Amino acid sequence: MKPSLPVQPNHIAILRLSALGDVCNLVPTVRALQRQWPNARITWIIGKGEHSLLAGLSGVEFVVYDKSTGLAGMRALWRQLAGTRFDVLLHMQQAIRASFLSLGLKADVRVGYDKARAKDAQHWFTQHQLAPHPKAHVLESFMDFARVLGIEDDHLEWNLPVSDTARNEAKVISGEKPYLVLNPCSSARISNKRNWSAEGYASVIEHAWVQYGLKTVLTGGGTAQERETGDQIEAFCQPESVINAIGGTSLKGVLALIDQARAVIAPDTGPIHMANAMGTPALGLYASNNPNRTGPYLWREFAVNVYPEAVRTYLHKSVEDVSWGQRVRHPSAMMLIKTDDVIAKLDTLLAHTISAGSTGSTDED
Structure with missing residues (x-):
């Protein structure tokens, strides 16, 4: 017999190891659980890098699993x-x-995705599945776990911690003047085809500098590909328009940079969702992935979206004919993005946030 869901749980486990953007999108679910059951313990089993971003999240006990350690x-x-x-x-x-x-964890009931959303036969490892939610955004899919437990107050709340040390790190990098953050590269995994051109990024940087007096801070990890991309972008730009901080920040430092930025520009990668979590205007560049599923949740209308064109060009189908979450893994997909379209979206985003009276959130309270 299938075990019943708890009416008032005392100890909740969350198993989500990766990735940076996903764990940012999961935090509103944690906050919803905390509002419903403020005395419940929440233990989050999380990846090592993701923990370095969320460390200090209030009311959460983290257990860190480093996937590089394997079975041991x-x-x-x-x-x-x-x-x-x-x-x-x-x-x-x-x-x-x-x-x-999950097999080595003790739990009265295990909740997972419905069969339509489950991958890698995940539904075989759980006893209770979510209700179907076709065409859900990733953030909404996470919130469905709170809803299945009976939570109705699902308004979005993050409150990610940023230490004084991280803020000082960001201040040293950015200085005192207003700036944009641009994170040009997605994950270095070979299956990801989400990176735009150095020339395109440089044109957007120069536009931000000439039209708005905004410097651009480049962020990213220390991989050879990211450093090379940063060097290429920098070579196309005026020295005064760009600060190349790729490989030179902690994750908390990037979060602090994002928190004070006028806007963040990035493909579908962690920093675009970090911006969403911090209430910073986010301009996502989407060709390989559908922004209606994986775009920065509060800023999806400002995304440059050529995903339908990429599906037509490389899969020879319409968006309606492919599965929800289908990716276009063609190396030229992101080249469908036009520089003028990115600049136009940036202008619209900056005008929107200025007229709204802040550079901050469109929070759904």
């Missing part, structure tokens, strides 16, 4: 939680590795 790391985590039993485990990671990890 799984066993160590199981030993760490051997004496803990959860009222409910919210299995939010659609990956076979995470499902195997």
Whole structure:
């Protein structure tokens, strides 16, 4: 017999290891759970890099799993939680590795995605599935875990912690003048085809400098590809228009930079969702992924969206004929984005935030 869901859980486990953008999109679900049950313990099993971004999140106990440690790391985590039993485990990671990890956790009931949304046979590892929610944004899919427990107050709240150390780090990099943040590269995984051209980025940077007096801070990790891209962009720009901080910041430092930026420009990668979480205007560049599913949630209308064109060009189908979440993994897909369209969207985004009286959130309270 399928176990029933708890009416008032005392200890909730969340299993979501990655990625940076996804864990940002999950935080409003955590806040909804906390509003409903302020005395409940929440334990979040999370990846190492993702923890470095969210460390200090109020009311959450983190258990860190470093996937590079493999089975030995799984066993160590199981030993760490051997004496803990959860009222409910919210299995939010659609990956076979995470499902195997879940087998060593003790829980009265395990909740996962409905069969239509589950990947890697995740529904085999859970006892209770979400109600169907066709064409849901990733953030909405996470919030469905709160809704299945009976939570009705699902307004969006983040309150990500940013330390004084991170703010000082950001201030040293950016100086005192207003700026944009541009994170040009997505994850370095070979399957990701989300990076735009250095020339295109440079043209947008020069426009922001000439028209608005806004410098652009380049952010990103320290991989060879990211450093090379940053150097290429910088070579196309006037020295005074750009600050190349790629590989030179902590994740908390990037979060602090984003918090004080006039806007963030990026493809579908962590910083565009970090901007959304901080209430900073976000201009996403989308060709490989559908922004209606993975775009910065509060700023989707400002995304440059050539995904329908990419589907037609490289999959020879219409958006209506492909599955929700279908990706276009063609290396030229992002080249469908036109520089003039990005500049026009930036102008619209900046005009919108100025007229709204702030550079901050369109929060849905």
